[in-house]
Amino acid sequence: MAISTKLEMRQSQSLVMTPQLMQAIKLLQMSNLDLVSYVEAELERNPLLEKSEGEGTSEPVSDQPSDSSDTPASGGEEPGSVDWMQNDLETGSEAIASRMDTDLGNVFPDEPGVPASPDPALLKTGDSYKNATSSSASEDYNLEAFVAEETSLVASLEEQMHLTLSSEADKLIAGHLINSLDENGYLYLDLDEVADQLGVDIARLEAVLAILQTFEPAGVFARNLGECLKLQLIDKNRFDPAMEALIGNIELLAKRDFSALKKVCGVDEEDLVEMIAEIRALDPKPGSVFGSSLVQPVVPDVFVRPANDGTWAVELNSDTLPKVLVNQTYYAKVIKTARNETEKEYLVESLQTANWLAKSLDQRARTILKVSTEIVRQQDGFLTYGIEHLRPLNLKTVAEAIGMHESTVSRVTSNKFMSTPRGIFELKYFFSSAISATVGGDAHSAEAVRHKIRQMIEAEDPKAILSDDTIVKVLKDDGIDIARRTVAKYREAMKIGSSVQRRREKNARL
Incomplete structure (x- = not known):
């Protein structure tokens, strides 16, 4: 076979992990306290961001491109210009959602994952991308992270x-x-x-x-x-x-x-x-x-209350959602007075970052609400009757129901809390393993099966102690497909002795 060189054209699709997309993913798994701290830091760093605290001169971010009179004259679709930035943002929340629903892996500096590809627009604006990535890396590197934390x-x-x-x-x-x-x-x-x-x-x-x-x-x-x-x-x-x-x-x-x-x-x-x-x-x-340590109260991200029609009302805790505005008026004023290209690039990047942050916060809130609503729908029995009625639930079930990826649901349920009539619970607590049914039907929660085994043992006759095989037979008659070794594992986990030990103990009481 002869070896030769040749040119080929291939078309392929790839996910470009821009710094903005990484920011959106990072915001999604932040707790409300971490999110507030992050937004406060962005407000100090970005002159075009303002807190949303009532009426003012600031304008909320919009999915529509801003008026051309507010933008500097630029050559068509030049990357880095305001026109390019607005065209990129026209996709709005849908673009972020579609990217988030892809299995992105772990894309943060301290975890292995998909390497971040440079944004082509930022590459053509000189050293701006280099400065952005180096500054973010320096921010993630914190010497205090190496100090041993006092155990509470x-x-x-x-x-x-x-x-x-x-x-x-x-x-x-x-x-x-x-x-x-x-x-x-x-x-x-x-x-x-x-x-x-x-x-x-x-x-x-x-x-x-x-x-x-x-x-x-x-x-x-x-x-x-x-x-x-x-x-x-x-x-x-x-x-x-x-x-x-x-x-x-x-x-x-x-x-x-x-x-x-x-x-x-x-x-x-x-x-x-x-x-x-x-x-x-x-x-x-x-x-x-x-010792005395700072007690950090748990602030719920979602409230669940009984509705008048017998269902459950799910709403976000607005106090935990930082609101920011993008000051387009100030941008239009200062961009005209920029003295050189470096200042213009800084203002364009600031506006792009501000718009993206506002959209990321909005998408984060919508995603949390969507995931929480599905969890409440799946765990209606728990909210109505208590812990023993927890249904088997996994990330895949919720992800398929709401049309998102499992990785997105996993990030949403991390460090998020839900306030219910039965207390405040982390979203991850509502996910439990399942035990299949014998002949079709819905699967059984592992916790419900444990509770049933405990009830059977507590109600057994001292003269007719139930063996593990007998318990398996009874459970299968009730439609629960379970192995004997699983029954033994659950029994030992509940600190319940074997049939021989229980027979001796109950006979001694008699």
Whole structure:
């Protein structure tokens, strides 16, 4: 075969990751607090951006090109000119949406992904692209990111929670209790009200709380001082009947009524002195060992309220949406007084960045609302009846329903919170795995199956203990296709013993 050179023409399509598109994607996955900080920085950097705070001389951004009288004379479609910029922006939100719906990967500096291709328009405007990319790189490089962060009480407990609990519903309950602790680690909540709010049984709530009370530091999740001391003594294996009597009469210790304490505890003076020394060695404020840290309140991005027609009304939290205006009047004034091409290029790039930021913020808000509305539609049972009615849901289901890509839905659900009648939840909490049905029908949520297994075991007859095979047969009769090893995995995750262990325990109670 002869080797020769030849010329060929090929037509292909490729996604050009411009800095503006990267900005739009980055805005999409920012939390509301990060977004506010980012917009504030842009307001300081860009002279054509203004806050939208009532009536003023600023004009909101429009999808239509601005009047030619406000633009400098330029040669037709010269890249970098205002005419080119407006023609590019005519596609508006649809262009951004179509690009976002493509699997873009991770396009940020600290993650591997699609390399950003230079914008041809910026390449022809001298060093502007180089300056833009170098400035953004320097902004992302933050020396404070290399400083070790002090672990907070909430972070420590959440880490232990994920290692201990496997049920998503139990994690939701535990997360609510963790975020309700005060700075000293105490839990001042009415459990009946919490159970009603979350839609779970009080027994299940107390079971989760009992597990949380075994976490480090010992004594957290106590409802009062006596329970705090009791938990620490249990952790030290020193909670005997005498100590229990001392903790139960802690007010006598406060009064220094040692004679009454010796009678109540049934010990002599020497033992009482040792017991009091042990009590004094305990920490009455276990949560304070983590120090005081800035508590950042969770501000919901979306509100969900019952509508008059029996459905759910979904609306964005306008307080978390920064609003910016592009001052076209100021641009038209200063562009005429530009002294050289460098100043004109700076003004054109500022106007282009301002318009793109305004459109990106609008597209971000629309996308969050669209994804949240679909999540509410899918999880109507959870909002109506509680955690046990969570439906199996994944990113693909939501993405197909709203006509977007999974990567877009994933970014939208990161660091976004939804306020519902049952509390504030992160959008990612509404996604759970599924277990298929035996003969057609809808799939079953893994959490619902766990709850059914727990109910079956709790209601079993001590003389007829259910084996894992029997549970599998019962579930398949109910239309749930599940393997025996999966039943065993769920049972062990719920801290439920095998059929042999349960038979021994229940026979011992009889």
